[in-house]
Amino acid sequence: MQAEHTTRLGLMLLLAAATIAHGCGVPGVQPNINRVVNGEEARPHSWPWQVSLQVKHGSRYHHTCGGTLIGPRWVLTAGHCIWPGDVYRVVLGEHDLSVHEATEQTRDVMRIVVHPDWDLDFVARGSDMALLKLDKSPVLDASVGPACLPGAGEVLSHGAACYLSGWGNLYTHGPIPDRLQQVLLPVVEHSVCSRSDWWGGTVKSTMICAGGDAESGCNGDSGGPLSCRGADGRWAVHGVTSFVSPLVCNEEQKPTVFTRTSAFTDWISDVMLHY
Known part of the structure; x- marks a missing residue:
């Protein structure tokens, strides 16, 4: 147990070092956060960790859920977005789903790990979370970059x-x-x-x-x-x-x-x- 704890701690430190080295949570294009409005179009690529999770229907893929790039090959999404037997892919660097913008990077999903306590029939139980391992790392650039993870147990204040x-x-x-x-x-x-x-x-x-x-x-x-x-x-x-x-x-x-x-x-x- 001690060895596993040490290994886990080492991994977390490596992940933290890697994401900081690659500028986690630092968008190349700054998001427009000056106005308080009931929704607006985002400044293109100002949320570079945002991904489009797409499911295959027939021979085509369609957007089904969002997700967050949190590591070189890892995307965080919700457990309820995953259905057994479905085939998924992840598109990074996306802004307009209707056009090809030359910033997109498409990756296949190599492995899906849904939190073991997630229950589709009991949403209020919680643990609505899944991790997707990509077949290969995306190229980190101005349009694609990871978000940081919060500190363990961190709770934001009211109104944050x-x-x-x-x-x-x-x-x-x-x-x-x-x-x-x-x-x-x-x-x-x-x-x-x-x-x-x-x-x-x-x-x-x-x-x-x-x-x-x-x-x-x-x-x-x-x-x-x-x-x-x-x-x-x-x-x-x-x-x-x-x-x-x-x-x-x-x-x-x-x-x-x-x-x-x-x-x-x-x-x-x-x-x-x-x-």
Whole structure:
């Protein structure tokens, strides 16, 4: 056990060193975070860790979920995005899904590891997380780069400014955009989000709530990152988009719910170590 713990610690230090060396959480194109709006088109390639997870239907692939590049060959997404038997690929450096922009890099998914506690029939149980190992590393450039991981157990304060990015519906039953969208989602602390007139017991301590009312994620944003900038200026993926209200995406007092990444850092490092 001691040897495994030492190996795991060594891996985490190597991962941290590698991501810092490659500038984790430092976009080459700075995101537009000056305005507070209910969603807008993202500045192209300003979220370089954002990926499009695509599923094969017939001979073609279609966007199904978002995801986050967190290491040279690893993408973080939601467990509910993965269905047994389906074939997936990951497209990095994407902005407009409808055109070829010459920045895209497509990688096959070599291995899928869904968190063992994830249960599609019991979403509120939590652990809505999966890791995808790519067949080969993408080329890190101005359009493709990893997000940082938060510190183990880190919990953001109420009102912390975070951003959701993705190609989800613009509103409930609304159109699906071709171009990557972003929205400012302030964090709602667990003591508020778990109130009976909010999400109640549905929200676990291993989840993070953000937004609510006018600002929210929507169908198609699943698996994508909740990106939050730290005091050092680097962006970390603090959440993996999990679920919204079943009634409407932007229901009042029903913020978007994410799997809290910092609650699963040991599992993430273990998967990267053993796979």
